[in-house]
Amino acid sequence: MIRAYSRASPSQALALFAQMHFKAVLPDHFTFPFVLKACAGLERGLEVVSLVVKHGLDSDLFVLNSMIHVFGSCGMVDVALKVFDEMSERDLVSWASMIGCFVNNGLFEEGLELFREMQVSTGLRPDEVTMVNVISAVSGVGALELGRWVHSFVRRSNLDVTVSMGTALINMYSRCGEIDEAVKVFDEMPLRNVLTWSSMIDGLAVHGRSKEALMKFCKMKECGLRPDYVTFVAVLVACSHGGLLEDGLQVFESMRCQYGVEPGFEHYGCVVDLLGRAGKLVEAYEFIERMPIKPNSIIWRTLLGACVNYNNLELAKLVKEKISLIDPSHDGDYVLLSNAYGIANKWIEKAGVRRTMREKMIDKKPGCSAIEMDQIIHEFVAGDDSHPQHEEIKQVLYFIIERLCLVGYVPDTTNVFFDIEEEEKEKNLRYHSEKMAIAFAFLFDNGGRRIRIMKNLRICRDCHHFMKLVSEVFKRQIIIRDRSRFHHFSGGACSCGDYW
Numbered sequence: 212m213i214r215a216y217s218r219a220s221p222s223q224a225l226a227l228f229a230q231m232h233f234k235a236v237l238p239d240h241f242t243f244p245f246v247l248k249a250c251a252g253l254e255r256g257l258e259v260v261s262l263v264v265k266h267g268l269d270s271d272l273f274v275l276n277s278m279i280h281v282f283g284s285c286g287m288v289d290v291a292l293k294v295f296d297e298m299s300e301r302d303l304v305s306w307a308s309m310i311g312c313f314v315n316n317g318l319f320e321e322g323l324e325l326f327r328e329m330q331v332s333t334g335l336r337p338d339e340v341t342m343v344n345v346i347s348a349v350s351g352v353g354a355l356e357l358g359r360w361v362h363s364f365v366r367r368s369n370l371d372v373t374v375s376m377g378t379a380l381i382n383m384y385s386r387c388g389e390i391d392e393a394v395k396v397f398d399e400m401p402l403r404n405v406l407t408w409s410s411m412i413d414g415l416a417v418h419g420r421s422k423e424a425l426m427k428f429c430k431m432k433e434c435g436l437r438p439d440y441v442t443f444v445a446v447l448v449a450c451s452h453g454g455l456l457e458d459g460l461q462v463f464e465s466m467r468c469q470y471g472v473e474p475g476f477e478h479y480g481c482v483v484d485l486l487g488r489a490g491k492l493v494e495a496y497e498f499i500e501r502m503p504i505k506p507n508s509i510i511w512r513t514l515l516g517a518c519v520n521y522n523n524l525e526l527a528k529l530v531k532e533k534i535s536l537i538d539p540s541h542d543g544d545y546v547l548l549s550n551a552y553g554i555a556n557k558w559i560e561k562a563g564v565r566r567t568m569r570e571k572m573i574d575k576k577p578g579c580s581a582i583e584m585d586q587i588i589h590e591f592v593a594g595d596d597s598h599p600q601h602e603e604i605k606q607v608l609y610f611i612i613e614r615l616c617l618v619g620y621v622p623d624t625t626n627v628f629f630d631i632e633e634e635e636k637e638k639n640l641r642y643h644s645e646k647m648a649i650a651f652a653f654l655f656d657n658g659g660r661r662i663r664i665m666k667n668l669r670i671c672r673d674c675h676h677f678m679k680l681v682s683e684v685f686k687r688q689i690i691i692r693d694r695s696r697f698h699h700f701s702g703g704a705c706s707c708g709d710y711w
Contacts, residue, residue: 224249240271247277251284283312319351346379355387385414388690413445419706421453447481487517508538580644591647608650623673
């Protein structure tokens with residue numbers, strides 16, 4: 212009975228376990244794995260672990276596997292790893308549980324490294340659960356070459372592409388910048404659930420293919436599937452990135468009226484973004500003020516970014532005050548307000564923002580870009596010279612900039628954070644992390660391969676313009692995944708249509 216309830220109703224499973232204890236029926240190594248499964252992610256899971264030790268079952272393989280899962284669900288990765296390392300024997304579930312523990316806690320590279328270790332040191336054949344976790348890890352690091360190898364491994368292992376596996380592959384290809392491969396996986400799947408459709412819609416949305424995303428949404432409904440909370444987030448993101456204002460507002464209104472889905476922070480945030488990108492700043496502000504739930508800092512921050520894009524300094528200051536009441540220490544808000552002052556050439560006010568940051572000991576998060584070459588991830592930080600080929604990369608970057616200047620490239624210094632001379636600003640822009648990554652790609656490969664870069668922050672105006680020119684002058688296709696979307700640069704244009 213506990214096993215039956217452990218997935219469908221964890222609270223009922225725990226209630227049954229309590230009754231069992233009350234009736235003095237001793238649990239054994241069959242009982243605890245299902246009890247531990249029921250309380251994964253709950254504080255009570257740690258209480259059950261202490262009972263496992265008390266009953267002397269902390270050396271049983273099945274129980275230990277469940278303990279790894281519980282510790283991972285509680286974010287106690289170090290404890291889970293200690294249990295794994297001290298196991299006298301391990302089966303496939305042990306390895307899969309530990310890999311899943313790493314992946315679910317955002318430690319993607321550690322998860323992939325453990326998978327490699329399993330491949331080398333054991334004769335175990337990975338199953339669906341293991342491979343879904345591995346595919347999710349690849350999605351996290353955005354390593355396309357490795358992702359293709361993993362997909363090929365799935366085929367060679369004759370593993371069925373189940374709904375879970377297919378959905379994971381769609382996410383992986385989408386997050387690695389290969390949206391056409393994601394569409395191919397989707398089209399070849401014999402069965403799809405709501406999450407599969409939602410993942411495909413989201414993938415198309417973040418790659419700037421908004422109308423295709425809306426078509427998929429319509430087809431999903433035609434198939435008789437009912438959109439859920441996650442689906443509506445994906446559809447609203449598509450409308451926002453594509454500038455489909457009326458469509459987005461209609462979708463938002465249909466959530467509660469037609470489908471009984473109560474909008475959450477993500478949905479309200481998408482509508483604010485939708486209005487903000489369209490330049491309807493006052494409407495966005497009034498929409499936030501009318502929200503039935505108290506807006507969080509992310510929603511206000513979305514509007515702040517729109518205010519900066521449309522040079523509305525007065526509203527930007529008002530919105531920044533709203534954010535300061537909720538989250539006064541976020542570096543991004545100060546940077547956005549500083550950018551607003553910079554665009555308006557208000558250098559005294561801009562210096563005041565910097566002074567406030569120093570007084571509050573708030574540091575600006577540095578831009579970081581990563582690029583994969585032959586399954587090795589190379590990272591670059593703005594202004595950092597720690598890469599072993601730094602001097603060569605700088606020389607290549609100088610060459611690229613000189614070529615671009617011949618066709619009219621002029622650095623856009625409006626977003627430079629510091630009040631410094633124009634020449635110094637241009638030097639500051641020159642070493643942005645994505646430009647360093649581009650130079651490294653040219654140094655490494657002068658051929659026709661697509662260049663794929665992952666960036667932790669939103670790409671700035673200058674780098675966006677720079678990438679368009681590189682794609683045109685050097686005939687290279689560039690894909691950049693920034694904090695919010697993918698930018699596909701080709702022939703001097705970007706998939707976002709300069710609407711980001």
